[in-house]
Structure formats: structure tokens, C-alpha cells
Amino acid sequence: MSGGARDIRRRARHQNDNSGDGPARTTFDKKKQSKPRQIRSALLIGLVALSTIALAILYLLYQWYLTERVRTQASLPKMLFPNSSSAEVDPLRFWGSYRSQLYFGMKTRSPRSPVMGLMWLTEFTNKMPPPLRHWCDQSDGLPKYGWTKHDGINFGSQAIEEETYTMRTDFVKQKGGLHGGEWTAKISLKEKNPEKPPTVSLLFYIALDSSSGSAHLEPVLTKKRLSSVSGYSDELGNFEVIFPKTKSKLQKHNYLISYLPRLDKINDVVLNGMKVDAWDSARTLPYFTLGGRLVGRDSPSPPNFMVHQVTAQLPLEMEIVYQSRSFIDRQSTLSGDIFTSTLNRFSAEFDKKFAETFNLESKGYKENEVTFAKATLSNMIGGIGYFYGASLVQSKYNKEPLEYWKAPLLTAVPSRSFFPRGFLWDEGFHNLLISQWNPTISKDIISHWLDLMNWEGWIPREQILGYEARAKVPQEFIVQRNENANPPTLFLTIKKLVGHMISSKDSKDQAFLKALYPRLQTWFNWYNSTQNGPLPLSYRWRGRDSNTVRELNPKTLTSGLDDYPRASHPTDQERHIDLYCWIAFASEIMADIAKSLGERWEDYEATARILKDNNHMDSLHWSDKKQQYSDYGLHTNRVKLERPRPPPNLNPGQRPPPMDQEKYRVIVSEPTYQFVNAFGYVSLFPFLLKMVHPTSPKLFKILTDLKDPRLLWTDYGLRSLAKSAHLYNRYNTEHDPPYWRGPIWMNMNYLALSALYHYASTDGPYTDMAKELYTELRSNIVANVIKEYERTGYMWENYDDKTGNGKGSHPFTGWSALVVLIMAEEY
Template sequence: MAKSKSHERTPKAKNKHLNHNHQRKETESSRMNVMNTLLTVTCMAVAAWFGYKGYLETRVNTPFDTEKLVTLSGLDTADRYWGSYRSNLYFGMKTRDPQSLVSGLMWYRPNDLRQGSQSFRHWCEQSDKLEKYGWLEHDGKTFGIQEIVDGDLIIKTSYVKKPGGRHGGDWTARIGVTFKDSELSQAEKSEEISFIFYSALEDKSTGNIKASLGADNRLSGMEGYTDGLGAYRFSMNPTKGTVEEHSFLIAVMPGLDLVRETVLQNLRVASQKGSNMKRIVLGGDQLPPNAEGKKTDPNFCATQVTAKVPFEFEVLFESGSVPLRKEKLTGKNFDSALSDQRKRFHDKFEKTFKLEEKGFKEDAIDFAKLAFSNLIGSIGYFYGTAQVQSVHTKNPVPYWKTPLYSAVPSRSFFPRGFLWDEGFHGLLISTWDLDIELDIMSHWYDLMNSEGWIPREMILGSEALKKVPEEFVTQISTNANPPTFFLTLEYILNTREVELLDRHYKLLGKIYPRLQAWFEWFNTTQVGDLPGTYRWRGRDGLTNKELNPKTLTSGLDDYPRASHPNVDERHVDLRCWIAFAAGVMARLAVLLEQPSQRYNETYRYLTDNQMLNELHWSTDAQMYADYGLHTDKVELRRSFAAPRPPTSPDLIRVVLADPTLRFVDSTFGYVSLFPFILGIVESDSPNLDKILNDLTKTELLWTKYGLRSLAKSSPYYMKYNTEYDPPYWRGPIWINLNYLTLRALNHYSQVQGPYQAKAKKIYQDLRENVIKNMMAQYKRTGFVWENYGDVYGEGRGSHPFNGWSSLVVMIMAEIY
């Protein structure tokens, strides 16, 4: 029995051992499964994280996901296909095509060049110190007349377009030069001038260009083919005077930013046939051989004529798609076509702005035509890739390739597109031609990325890039710019609503989703920490170089804000911009039969005067103001701690008193006016009375030339922001903000309230001061300027500046 029992226990023990092994294996297997599951989940999480991170990284340069507003084919707007779209040149023509054929003009005085003088003209440069230049008349579509005063010479460029064919038609340019002083002696009139006219293909263009040589080996024309133009031909013919020397250049140009260098490298000194006289000529055929030993295909062709002043020649561009021509657009035909276009321009100008009807004299009307023509004649067409960066990208990344049709602030200094400038430009352009303005607006809204952000500055193409300091090239996707296109839209709704709805309702419907995204981007990314507050991003809170950290994103660059940027800051101008935009969005929503309640609620919330006053009205200073961590006790001092020569130590900011959270109310200026200039202050508010009284105080903003940007009583008035940054928005008079102030004064003079008469009187006086000074400075200097001095009214900053300073035309016409 015992044996039997013992025998019976053995299988049980064995089974128990086997079960234990099985359980252990199951446990290990389970553990492995868990580990594998965890590993899988971890891998999936890591993959998801990197995928999401990649998604975040690409959002900055991913286009907004809706139908494009603009096609790449400029031929869809044939009347605007060709134009003076090379704003940075004294004279240049191009098409609205991504890979355009371009043309341009250069000139120099051979005697000056021989003596080493920098008299070579091509790009508009302030360093050329020309007495004046600019469009006298330009309609934005069909013709332009320009006058350039270079020393004792007057150079006139004019062009006229003629429609026809499938590729934008023909055009002719006439270039002539005379002496400024007609009383010069014959000996003094022996001055020679050399003109160089060229055509070139943009970078990576598909097409060709070649020279047509006559029997005497002289260039008789240029011809070629591009996808956008089809076949084309240039011919150049003297019409007055005698050509002393004629030469040409056929070459490979590295890029449009190197045209000048290409020409200068290929100038030669040669003996004139039958004479010992030396002349400067172009180098002829300069095509290098390719890998197969054949000549490289050229992308640049230029012809030079040297002649005694006076001299005139015509350049005729002919499209190969135009049917048989009965007559060419030259000589008397050109005269007749130009005369017709000028008459249409004059008639339309008076019908639009009614300056004769208002009693302006001829010189004032000519000034207004020039101011307007230089804005619309400086519209450029750009194509290329911008450089952007977001908080999710370690380094700058390229934006998508895109076109931009846009006016520019200044041909010499800012020949590229600026977002907040363009909203002001649009007020004048839409008054003249709604089609052009909606075209411009469509191009800008096509720049919107997937987050609803639009870069505040667009630097497209090698020519534009060459003009921009490296520090300003990259556009940061957290940074805004005032949404001034809402100004343009409101103005169009007020003045052209019937036309907008009749002819452009479909386009407006396509723009609307982008406007929604843009508004939403502002109303989420630029909010402050408290409800109803907003804060411009992009200020440098760590700098020790700036007296007051710049707020480039506000458009008012060095205008003083809180001295120590932080999250507690709230900016009154940005709040007003968002309120204004909400009101425009509500109007558009109703017109397009879209839900408007959210925009109406936002508008009512942000325009509530009680809340506005709680957040931004300083009871101590009796003014609207920013709020933030601030002290006025800052100054720039030399630092001798740095290892630099003692004669040139750095200027650094020294803080002499601790900042506190407070209103920035020691500074009265343009920012203080925003609740007024955007019409948010109620017409019966005592705050409005205080603002109107402050406007007229000479110790604050009032001058006999316009409103200065910063009160003389401000501790920052006319102070340098760094050792090298002179005051910009710290005293000078800016025409765009004077226009907005006049617009507000006009508004409050017409709405019911106790201060109507006071607003009307200030309006009349301010309008007269601005017009009178700008005309006086134009007569004195030949230019419209970026801003004006507040002591003597002199033109300051870049020139010519026919961006928002051209709003003087609207001020003269009293169009708001």
C-alpha cells in the first residue's frame, strides 16, 4: 500500500512540476507580450509624436486649403499682362508671368565714366542723388509718362500699350534726353550720353532670346520665344538726334540682380573708325562655350547707343501673335495713341477726385496726379520663394513659390510688398480702379498659410532680396501686422458696394473663407492674458541694446511701448484693429448670407466703451494708453566693459528705476489716438472731447505741417533707439496716420454729438496744414517723402515714397 501510495504521489509531483514550468512559461510569455505591446505602443507614440511634430513643422509653409484666387497665367488679365512692373528700376517693363521676359534701361555719361565717376544709372538708388524722378501720369494699365532730372539733363520715358493677339499685344517706349537749361551755349551742349536698353529672361525661364544683326554687324533688334509670350521681337530706332556710336552685348547673365555687373564687366574702350577718339562700347558676343564646345544659349541681350544731347529713340515690342499690322505703334502713331490715353487719364482723374471742382489750381492738380501716378505706376509683379520660420522649425524654411502683384512703398528703398502698407495703398487704388485693387488683394490672400497667417513682408526674387538686410529676410509666423486690408474692404463697401456685388460677388465669396481664417488667426494668436486684451508678438524682452524694444509687428517700429515686454502687456491699437475687423466681417457676412452673430458679438464686446476704458484709459493722464511692465527711467550709456577700443564702446540700455505694471501714459502719440481714429470712442464721450483738445496742443502733436507721431512732452521724443537707429515714429509726421485722423475727424463732424463743430474745425485746419506742406516740400525737393519733420516740415526718410504718402490725393479730394 505504501508503495502504492508512494507510486501514486510521484505522477502528482511530476505534474505539479510540469504545471509550474508551464505557468512560468506562460508568465514569461505574458511578460514578453506586455513588453512587446508596450514597445509597440511606445513606437507608435514616438512615431505619432514625430509625425505630429513633422505636421507642426510643415504648417508654416503649407498653403491655406482652399481654391486659389489667382492663376499663374497673367494672360487671364490681358489688359494688365504687360506693365512697368520692375518698380526698382528707373524704367523697366515685364509681364505678369512667373518666368517673364524683362526689359530695362541704363544710362551713363561717357566722360564721367572715364573719370571714374559713379554716374551709371539702372536701379533707383537714393545714393544717385537725382534731383527728381517719377511718373507724371500713369493709369495702371495702358500708359505712363515719367520725368527724370539727372544733373543738367532731363530724361523722359513714356510708353503706350496696344492690345491684340493672344499674348498681351504690343507696346512702344520712347526715351528722350534734353538739357534742363535751354540757354546753354553750343559748346556746353556737346555733352554725350550713352543709353543701354536690354532684354533678359528671368531666372530659370523657359524660352530663348537672340540678337538680330544687320549687314554692318550692328544690332537691329532682339527676338525670341517664351511660353507666356509666344514669339516676340524688339526693335530700336532713333527718332531725334544722331547716333555717335552703336554697340551690343550678347551674354549669359547669372541673375537679374547682376544685370548691372554683367554690363560693366563687358564694357570696352575702343577706337572709333577713322578717328583717334576712344569710345566706351559693349563687348559684342560674349557667349562662353558649353561642355560640347558650342556657344551657350544667351539669356541677356543689350544694345547701346551713344549720342549728343538732345537725343530720342523708340523701342518697339511686337508680339508674334498679333495679326498683320496696318501700322506700327511708332512716330505719329505713338504720339496719337499717347495723346488719347492722356486725355482719358485727365478726364477720369477729374471725374474721380474732382480737384478742379474743389477749386485747386493747376500746380496742385499736377502734384496730385504725380502723387497718384507714382503709386499706381510703382505696382510691381514678383515671383519667388520667401523665407519663413515658426516656433516648430529649428531653422528658416522656404515658403511655396508664389506670385505677388502689389504696389511698393518706395522704388528706391522698399521695392517689395509690405502687408500693412498695402491696405493704405488700396484706399487710393480702389478709388481709381476696383479691378486692380481686388487683383492685388487676391494675390496677398493667396499668400495665407494653413494657419491663417500672412507674412508681413514679401521678398520674392533675386532683385528684391538684394535690397533687404539679412536680419529682415525671415518672416516669423507668430508675428502679425495691422490688418489694414479691412480698411480697404470697409472703404469699398462704403463707396463701391453696388459694383462689388454686381461684378465681383463670386470673387468676394472666394475671399471670404480666407478673411475668416485671417480674423481667427488674429483673434487667437495675438490675444493677451486678460479677456478683451491683445498683445503684439515679436518684441525682444532680452535686448540690452534698445532704449525701448521695437514693435515692428505693429507697423509703428520704434514707437515707445512698455519698457520690459512680457505677457502682461496689452496694446490699445491692436485691440482697436481687431474690433474694426470684426465690424467689417459682420458686414461681409450679411452681404454673403453667412452667419454674422459671432462677429457682431465680438464687435460689440470690443467696442464697449466701459470695458475699453477699464483696460486702456489712464485716469491720471486722461488718455488711452498701452499697459505693461514699464519705467521711463531708461537711457543709453556707453559700456566700457566690452573688449573694444575705448573710443568706440557699445551703447547699452541702463535701467535707472525698477519697472512696475502700469499704463504707459507718459507717452502721448499715435497709439493713444487709435480708439478715436478707428471710430470706437462714442460721439458723446467726454474722452472724445479730451482727445480733440489734445490734438490741437502744440506741446503734444499739433504742428503747422501735420500731426507729429509722438508728443514733445514724451521722454522718448526724438530719441535714438540704438546707437545707429535714429527716431522713426518718435516725432516725425506720417501721412497715413494723418489720413486716418482726418478720416475720424470727418466722421465725428458728421455724427450726432456735442463735439461736431470742434471736430469740423480741427479737420479743416489739419487738412490744410498737410496739403500745404506736402506741396511745398515737393516744389522744394522734387519728391514725396516717407515722413516729414515736425519742426520745419522738411521731407525725411526714404524718397521717393509714393506708398501711403500718396494718400494726400485722398485728403485733397476729401474721400474717406
Template sequence: MARNRKNAGNNSNSNSTGNLNKSSSSTGSSGSPSSVGHGNSHPKSTNKSKSHFIVMTKWRWLFGFGCLLIPAYFGYLGYLETRVNTPFDAKKMVQHTPHEFTERFWGSYRPGTYFGLKTRDPDSLVMGLMWFSPLRLGSRGEGIRHWCESGDNLDKYGWLQHDGRTFGYQEIDDFPFTLETSFVKFPRGTKGGDWTARISVKNNFPNSAEPISLIWYVALDKKTVGSLTTSSSVSSALPLVRGETSTLGDFILNFEPVNGTIKHHSYLATVVPSLRYLRETLSSVIYFAKDKASKEKILVLPGELLRNNQGEMFDANFIAVMITVEAPFTLDIAYRSLSDLKSSGSELPANAPVGELYTNALRAKQIEFHDRFEKTFRLKEKGYTQSEIQFAEAAMSNMVGGIGYFYGSSQVQSERTAMPVPYWKAPLYTAVPSRSFFPRGFLWDEGFHELLISTWDVDIALDIMCHWFDLMNVEGWIPREQILGEEALAKVPDEFVTQRNTNANPPTFFLTLKLIITKYAHLLTANNRLETLERLYPRLQVWISWYNTTQIGNVFGTYRWRGRETFKDNELNPKTLASGFDDYPRASHPDEMERHVDLRCWITFATGVMAELAHLLGRDDSKYLETHFYLSDNALLNKFHLSPHTKTYSDWGFHTDAVALKAIRQNPHHQHPQQTLQKIRVHRTPPEYKYVDTSFGYVSLFPFLMEILTPDSPYLEKILHNIHDPEVLWTNYGLRSLSKQSPMYMKRNTDDDPPYWRGQIWININYLALKALHHYATQPGPYSEDAKRIYTDLRHNVVRNVIDQYKRSGYIWEQYNDSTGEGSGCKPFTGWSALVVLIMAEQY
């Protein structure tokens, strides 16, 4: 168009010139041709000036545009950098205030401690228990119990009853003592109401006089605005604690001995720099003194330590009351909200729920819990013994008793940020895999957790999902591991803190959504549950879209987990942390051509659930149905993932099985005998593009686990055969994660990295296998009887072994040995291993 306008202007000038010549010639004025020629030279000069002006104007315009474009470009790069820590632009899922759900305001939301209480408030104070035997205390505080630590080697600990809302009861075996900790809440008012906690201790050697020191502490986070003080109690020789925060208002904490003998007591009021150093602060100031009555040496706390070296006074943010007792002994700790009392016009009740009143309240809660548990899971009706039912109660209670409340910001990094940057600050209400080893939120674990939690309490499950989806950024990414707040950071090595937005995690929340919208659809019209799903739906859309854009393969219809590209040459097989199956063997040489069968099946399942949810909410489900049907096509699945050699499903990529770790000298030119040898991976035969079909295991089962295979598929028969083959996946304790015939079976990935998903038995995948077997057993088809028979045997094996190992060791474990059935990994692991309760109840 610009060129056309320019040409049109030139034509106009020519015509004008021509007309001018004709006019001059006809009139004869200025008569001679020379004058005509002179007259024609003037417009030529004018045109030249115009052209120069146009050129200069164009360059100026281009220069100006460039000046605008450069900052715009860098501004756009800056915008891209900020996307990783920009929240999804929609109304928050968590809309309630901390006090809105009074029944769930206070709770045992500190799963990383043996017994700790806090509120669902970003600036909550914390309370909790420490204890130690004065005869066994080390010089640096070794022996003080506080954090749940595997190294403490406790014989057993865990919740035996916990309803997730109003009470919990726990037993802790720490030789030679058994401690019982419990709490009952009495919700009222606008500040969360009251609660009472009880600590009972007995010595398992009745004639032993070994003392035990119990410490109850109250602490404010470094950013919590509030105050703590101690004063004398009217009803007890022990001091009481008074405090105030913006969320709780005024409160008082009483210590009431119920029975037993107190040898001596003391307290500490001081300042701590962080919640992660409570035990260290206490152990650094405890000292020996001489008891005035007995003249014996005793351990005591020094009272107030509130002055610095310059003599300046500080307000205490940490108060600990220590009592040394002879067992048996029982102490009640009664929390009272003075602000709730004032707002109701009441006085402090004369008969606080301690002693017999508390005993009666706890007993009533326990009876109510037993009745509700049987109504929910019907295990007695199924013929389980009382001890087996008690095991199931403990497993479920540890799941809901392990729910924590965290607040803080993750550390994240994208390909566009040179360094890690902080995510926005947010709360997270979530269950945790393990109180000792993983007391924080994990994305793919949580979907499995919610299967059990939603069966027990669908509102808690929805509340947890709301918190997780508030952590979605504008791109649709959710960090797979949540390390929020001082207490969570205290348990994580620095190298694992940063989360990278290229890495996904299996979208297991769709398992929970499938369960809720099918089994509990009749409950969705109550308590605003349907409205919650309405608000959740746009976030789910963006989430599934993120998977469908960031995790797709190079060939249409295929998918690839990101994060394997940066493998180290000291790994036997590069890890795939994003998949959740960490060291499960994939293609030996990761590249962009890889295809991962499990991820494809996750997306197939997720789009099917999205279609169901869209239909439930009256939305257009056509897009998700179309994708689901496309990915469910067994012929297309076979084209991309069925090995023609083994007739099994597998990954595809650049692969060789002939790999090994070989020790080499770091500097081959120096042959010093003490030189450190380093193991790196070598391959004896070069890799080629092919199916990774020699590593049959959990990943190979996914078309079956996600129930994508048609009931008449001949490849379903092959999977059922391999499942039941002792040389492949079958054991007397559950399905092993990798075939015994695989070259990677039980191989270490590095010298310091023992096998993880290379043979051990995992309960979450056994749950999915039993769910799929139950499905195919009820579908008309040639393999329904085989599926039914295998289902019965596998369910028996899994349930029996988990219960046997619990009775033997006192714990539910992260995984189980495929040769002996013994628990392995970390303990207690009452995350997805607690799905054994749903297996017992046959609720899938």
C-alpha cells in the same frame, strides 16, 4: 470597465469551483477530501498562468503602443514644423492665367528700376533702361543709372501719368539731362499683344555737346526657358532683338530713332548668373575703343561674349543695345508679338506704332487720363489750381505705377523650426512703399495703398488682395514683408529677410474692405467682384481668428503685439516692429502682461467689417457682431486702457520713464584708453506695472482713429484738445507722431538708430485722423463743431505742406519734419504718403 470585467471573471471561477465541490461531495466519486483538495489545486495553477499571461500581454501591448506613440509624437512635431510653410487649404484666390487679363499682362512691374517692363508671369523676361554720361563714368561703372537709388541724387523722377493698365509717362531729371520715358500698350491675341516704349532726352544746357549713352536691355531669369538673339534691322542701323519664351511665344524688338544724332552704337550678348547683376555685368565689359570716323576714344560694348575659358559656347540670356547720342534725342522701342500675329493670320504691320503714330497714341491716352482723374477725384471742381492737380496726378500715378509683380518664396521661421525654411513659391502683384528704398510688398502698407488704388480702379485693388491672401498659411498667418525673387532680394540686407510667424502686422486690408463694401457696393455685382469676396471670406475668417488666438493678452479682452520679448539691451525702448510703429515708445520692460491699445482697436474695427461683409454675403454675422460690440464697449476700453492720471488712452505694462543709454567698457578690468565703449540701457528708477501715459501720440489716438469712441465721450474732447495743442501733436504741417512733452520725443533708440515714430509727421495716420474728424464732425454730439474746425485746419496744413515740399524738392517723402515741414526719411515715398490725393478729394 476593465476592472469590472476582471472581477466578474473571478466571481465566475469561484462559483464554478464551489459547484464542483458540491458535485463531488454529493456523488462520492473520487471519494476523499484529499482528492477534492488535489482537484482544487489545478484551477489555482491555471489562474496563476492566466494572470502571468495577462500581465505579459499588457506589457507587450504597452510596449507596442509606446513604439507607435514615439514615432507618432515625433511625426506630430514634424507636422507642427511644416505648418509655417503649408498653404491655407482652399481654392486659390488667383485663378486666372497670366494672359487672362491681356490689358494688364505687360506693365512697369519692376518698381525698383528707373524704367523697366515685364509680364505678370512667374518666368517673365525683363526689359529696361540704363544710361550714363560717358564724361562722368567711374572706373567701376559708377554713374550708370539702373536701380532706383537714393545715392544717385537725382533732382527728380517719377510717373506723371499712369493708369495702371495701358500706359505711363515719366520724367527723370539727372543733371544736366532730362529724360522722358513712356510706354503705350496695344493688347491683342493670347500672348499679350504689342507695346511701344519711348525714351526722349534733352540737355538743359542747349549749347552743351555732352553726350549721353542709352542702354536698352533684354534679360531672361536664370529659371526662364527661352532664347535671345540679335540680327540686323531692315529699317534701322540699330540691331533688332528676337526672342522666344514659353509664355510669350516668338517676339521681335525694333529700335527706331525718331530724331537726333547717334554718335555710335554697340551691343552685348552674354550670360548673366542672376538678374541682380545686370549692371555689374555690363560695367565689367564696357571698354574704350577708337572711333573709325572721328578717331576719338569712345566707350563700346564688345558684342558676343558666349564662350567660357574652355571654348564652350553658351546661349545668351542677356542682350544690351547701347547708343551714345547728342541731346535732344528720341528713341522708340517697339515690341511685337509674332505668335499673336501668326495666330490671327496677319503679317507684321508695315506701320508699327512708332514716331508720329506713337505720339498720337500717347497723347490720346493722356487726355483720357486727365478726364478720368477729374471724374474720379473732382479736384478742379474743388478749386485746386492746375499745378496742384498735376501734383495729385503724379502722386496717384506713382502709386499705381509703382505696382510690381514678383515671384519667389519667402524665408520664414517658427518657434518649432530650428532654422529658417522656404515658404512655397508664389506670385505677388502689389504696390510698394518706395521705389528706391522699399521696392517690395509690405502687409500693413498695402492696406493703405489699396484705399487710393481701389478709388481709382477697384478691380486692380481686388486683384492685389487676392494675391496677398494666397500667401496665407494653414494657420492664418501672412508674412508681413514679402521679398520674392532675385530683384527684390538684391535690395534687402540678409538680417531682414527671415519672417517669423509669431509676428503680426496691422490688418489694414479691412480699411480697404470697409471702403469697397460701403462706397462701392453698387459696383460689386459686375466683373465677378462679389464672387471674389465670397472666395476671400473664408481666408478672412482664418486671418481674424489668427489674430484672436496669437495676439491676445493675458487678460480676457486685451491684446499684445508679439516680438518685443527678444529686445536687446542696447535699445532705449524695445521696438515693436509688428505694430508698424517700429520705435514708438511702449512699456520699457516687455513681458506677457503688456496691453496694447492700438492692436485692440484694430481687432475691434476688423470684426465690425467682418460683420458687414458677412451680412453682404448672406452669411451668419452674429459671431463678429458679438465680438465687435464687446470690444466697442467704451466702459471696457476705459477699464483696460484709460489712464486715471492723464485721462488719455495708452498701453499698459512693466514700465519706467527713467531710462537712458549709458556708455560702458566692454571689459571693465581693462582701462585701455582706446577700448571701445558700448552703450547699454540703464534705468534710474525700477519699472512697475502701470499705464504708459507719458508717451501720448499716434497709439493714444486709436480709439478715436478707429471711430470707437461714442460722439458724446468726454475722452473724445480730451483727444481733440491734445490734437490741437502745439505742445502735444499739433503742427502747421500735420499731426506729429509723439507729443513734444514725452520723454522719448525725438530720442535716438540707439546710436545708429535715429528717431522714426517719435515726432515726425506721417501721412497715413494723418489720413486716419482726418477721416475720424470728418466722421465726428457729422455725428450729433457736443464736440462736432470742434471736430469740424480742427478737420478744416488740419486738412489745409497737410495738403499745403506735402505740395510745397514736392515743389521744393521734387519728391513726396516718407515722413515730414514736425518743426520745419521738410521731407525726411526716404524718397520718393509714394506709398501711403500718396493718400494726400484722397485728403484733397475728401474721400474717406
């Protein structure tokens, strides 16, 4: 074909391709239609990507929420206003002996309070370093110390006994000015043997926390003697601490001006600031003295720690006068004779109020027994501390502990020497006594505790707030975990307080109830949602270690009864009778408060009715085999502690394991689900909280068992675990002695006497039996506690069930101080 013909045909095809519905037009349309599809695909991919990102963000936010929930405050109105503890609102209680862990110290109820405290040492003992007294410490070996009178507001008097001399600390407060008034403290020392008077150095200091902001101190020196310290803080304004001249023979004065990095470092700074000087002109008697101004060039701030030292041969008296510059119309200084007369007036008022509150003289108690009771109450009141800081907490969602929010806590402490911090389950018992003495202080303490509630309704059971408190606690006990409860013993005191407030017309009482109720509601709901058991309306303590290899019986620290025998193998199927009774007790009080406020009370009353129904309780916890109330769980008694044995056939050159290896737990026979029939305090809970019906034959069995000396009865009180129990007085590990496995505990004996008093006053077939037991048990307890106090100088954590001797930490004027209520028959 010629080239022209090919061109003609190409043109013809080109014309055909561009006419009608030819192929070229169809391709164009497909491309045009594919653009919306591409756009839709892109949008879909974008939406998927955005959704993925959104889900990832939501997931991260949810994970953050889970990790932060443990330290998120409850979304409820606070019980305390932010300035409720301030000098403007409550000037009478602004200053106080709120440093529980010190032999003597003063501070305000403010997070940034200047702190003041006493230290002392006996000279010429040739000990290095010198035995410096400051924090209450059992290892100091003092024969005796403690408050003899303390009213919680105006004054306190304390007696301290050393081997060769006695010391008395007194303080008195007075109104005046705009910043919480003023106070004076007097330290008096007297030798035991006038022919050999010891020489003692008294050191009184004032310190600022390193985070005290604009606060500052200025020393005033007079002839090389620290005569006073002037200071300023936001809460106190301008103030001064005056050290009047002392009256004694052979006295010398020294001082220390230094920088204190943290309050728990006071001892270190003082000891590092000491030097040895000559006491006599012949330079034969060296004594320890403070080194003057010792502030390094690298100090991060001006001096915030000043110590006034007086060294003298006894007798010796030293006054410390705190004055506010805002007190412009002061008529006289609270010192000398004016101090003494004011102290005597407050002391007489204390005696009068004590007699009216407890009526011990009318019950036939002798003077020494009344004096004991006054000291015991005073040590409870004088042990109230004001703490500020943040707990370390952890949930299952946190890999590492977190800091709770910073908060204040006003609380009594179990023991100034050993447990100078707040314990949730102890505090309910403490306030049974405190509320009898001063309901306002008790309401304040309860409010502080309930304001520590987080979003879930959890309250950390042990409060270790601030450097000084943390320095007293072993590392393994510092972190608090939010699945762990503690007995809600605050309901014991709340029941006592609410009984008066429900019928009260006082607007303050009604306001307290309205603030109290939503927090109790949240707290109660937390127990029911986190401590519930495997069966409906059964309950189980969390926090037991199912993987322990060192404990004979895994502890239940959350119950407060630590090593009391529970199921040998912790599982989710356990049921705990004591927790069951605590919830029953709390639900009844919740119903009463709800009714008084016009809130919905029906569910609380229904819960209380079911839990207090003896048939329901018996179906979960009555052991027909042992005829007692018991826990239920996976259990065997055949468990022992053994040291690892060497392999039977050692290979050549193979060494046997060292003989000093710690003992570990060996299961001799496999556990089965059964009642845990260790008879003791836990078995008594339906009786202790008055849940057993007064006509029930089970009450007769309980009362019969109480009096059996083979079980719990002793001449000194009810022991914690029956002598017939498998773990009675057994060590829980090779090194952990029995704690709740035999010793006599005052809080449980108080509950037992309260129950006996109730059943002795209630019509029923066992009324006379309860009366007889009540009279004898009360007499035994009171006689033994007073005997031990007079023999040893102390109240004790618990008492030996064989001898009645005091055991554990001392002085222990936490719940052991309930003996005052026992003497007064106030339940």
C-alpha cells in the same frame, strides 16, 4: 545489497514513476502549461515594442507637422485662379511696368517672364566705374524722377532729371494676338544747355531668368548693330524686340550678348562686359562701350541676356518695339507718329478720368496742384510690381528658416528706391487710393495678399520675393516669423470696397465676397488666438525683444510704428491700445460681410459691440492720471544709454575698455506696472478709428489736445509724438535716429482727417470743434506736401515737425500719396 536487488528496486521505482499522478507526469504538465505564458509574454513584448515604435513615429510625424505648419498653405479655396493673371484671362494687364525697383522696366504677370529694362550712363565724366543708372537708388542723387501719368493698364509717362539733361520714358500698349498684346517704349533725352550738349549711352536689355525653361533668345545683327532680338517663351510664344534706328547727331551703336546667372546680377554682367573705346578719330575722348558677344566656353546655357547700346550727343530719341508673332492682322506698327497719337489719346483719357474721380478743379485747386496730384497718383499706380518667389519663414519649432511656398504677388510698394517690395500694413493704405482709381486692380492686389495665408491664418508681413527684391534688403530683415503680426489695414480698403459690393447685384462682386470671407475669417481668428492679451478682450503685439541691451525702448516693429514708446520692459502682461482698436474695427466689418452672405454674424457683432463699448475700452486703456488713452505694461521712464565705464580700480597692467564701445541701456529706476503715458499717435487710435462716442467728454479732451502745439499740432500736420513726451526726438540706440518720435506721417494724418470729417458730420456737442480742426489741419498738410514736392522734386516718407521739410526715403509714393484723397476729401 546485491546488484540484482538494486535492479529490482530500480524497475519498481520506474513502474511507480509511470503510474498514477507520479512526479514525472507533473513536470511534463508544467512544461506544457508554460508555453502559452511564453507566447503571451512574447506577444506583450511585441505589442509594447510596436506601440513604442508607433509612438515614436507619431512623435516624429507630430514634430514634422509642427515644423512644416509655418509653410503649409491654408486649406481654403484660392481667391485667384491659377491662370487669373494670364494673357488669356486678362490680356490688357498682362504686360506692364511691374519692375518697381527700376527707373524703367517691363515684364509680364508671369513667374517666368522675360524682363526688359533701361540703363544709362553719362559719358566723358572720367569716373571708374561709370555711374550706371538702373535700379532706383537714392545715392544716384537725381534731382527728380517719377511717373507723371500712369493709368495702370494702357500707358505710362515718366520724367527723369539729371544734372545736365532731362529724360522722358513713355510706353503704350495695344491689343492683338494671343499672348497679351504688344507695346512700344520711347526714351527721349534733351540737354539743358544747348551750347554744351552731353553725350549719353542708353542701354536697353532683354533677359531671361535662368529658370525660364524652354525660353530662348536669338540676336539679329545688321551691320554690326543689334537691330532686334527674336525670342520664344511658353507664355509669349514667338516674339521679337525691335530697335529702330535713332535720330540724333554723332551716334554709335554697340551691344552685349552674354549669359546672366540671376536677375540681381544684371549690373555686374554689364559692367564686366564693358570696355573703353575712342569716341573721336584723334582717339582723345574715351567712352564706355559694350564688348559684343561675351559668352564663355563654360557658360551653362546659350546666351540669355542681350543689350542694345546707343551712344549719342543729345538730343536723342530711342524706340523699343515689342511685337508678338501671333498678331497676324496688324495694320501698322506702334511706332513713330502712330505711337505719339496713341499716347496722346490715352493721356487725354487719363485726364478726363482723373477729373471725374477726384474733382480737384471744383475744389479750387490750381493747375500746378492738380498736376502734382496726377503725378502722385501715377507714382502709386506705376509703383505696382509683380513679384514671384518664396519668403524665408521661421517658427519657434524651426531651428533654421524654411522657404515658404513659391507664389506670385501683385502689390504696390512704399518706395521704388528704398522699399521696392510688399509690406502688409502699408498695402491697406495704398489701396485706399488705388481702389478709388481702379477697384479691379485693388481687388486683384488684395486677392494676391490673402492667398499668401498659411494654415494658421498668418500672412508674412514683409514680402521679399525673388533675387532682385532680396538684394535690396538687409539680412536681418529677410526672415519672417509666424508669431509676428502687422496691423490688418487691408480692412480699411475692404470696408470701402465691401460697402459698394454688399448692395451690388453684380455676380462678380458676390463671387469676390464669397471667396474673401473664409480667408478673412481665418485671418481674424489668427489675430484673436495669437495676439490676445492677458485680460479678456485685450490685445498685445508679439515680437518685442525683452533682452535688448542696446535699445532705449524695445521696438515694436510688428505694430508698424517701430520705435514709438511702449512699455520699457516687454512682458506678457502688456496691453496695446492700437491693436485693440484694429481688432474692433475688423470685427465690425466681419459682421457686415457675414450678414450679407447669410453666414453666422452674431459672434463678430458681439465682439465689435463689446470692444467698441467705451466703458470696456476705458477700463483697459484710459489713464486717469494723464487723461488719455494709453498702453499698459511694465514701465519706467528712467532709462538711458551710457558708454561702459572703466572699472574704478584697474589692476597693474590691466587696460581700460576702449572708449569707442557702443552705448548700452542702463535702468536708473526699476519699472512698475502702469499706463505708458507717452502721448502721440497710439493714444489717438480710439479717435482715429472712430470708436470714441461723439458725445463723450473724452472726445472733447482729444480734440483739445490735438490743437495744442506743445503736443501734436504743427503748421504741417500732426507730429507722431508730443513734444512733452519723454522720448520725443530721442535716438533709440546710439545710431538709430527717431522714426515715430516726432516726424509727421501721412497715413496717420489721413486717419485723423477721416475721423475729424466723421465727427464734423455727426451730431454732437463737438461738431463745430471738429469742423474747425479738420479745415485747418487739411489745409496745413496739403500746402506743405505740395511745397516740398515743388522744392525738392519728391514725395517723402515723413516730414519734419519743426520745418515741414521732407525726411526719410524718397520718392515715397506709398501712403504719402494719400494726400490725393485728402485733397479730394475722399475718406
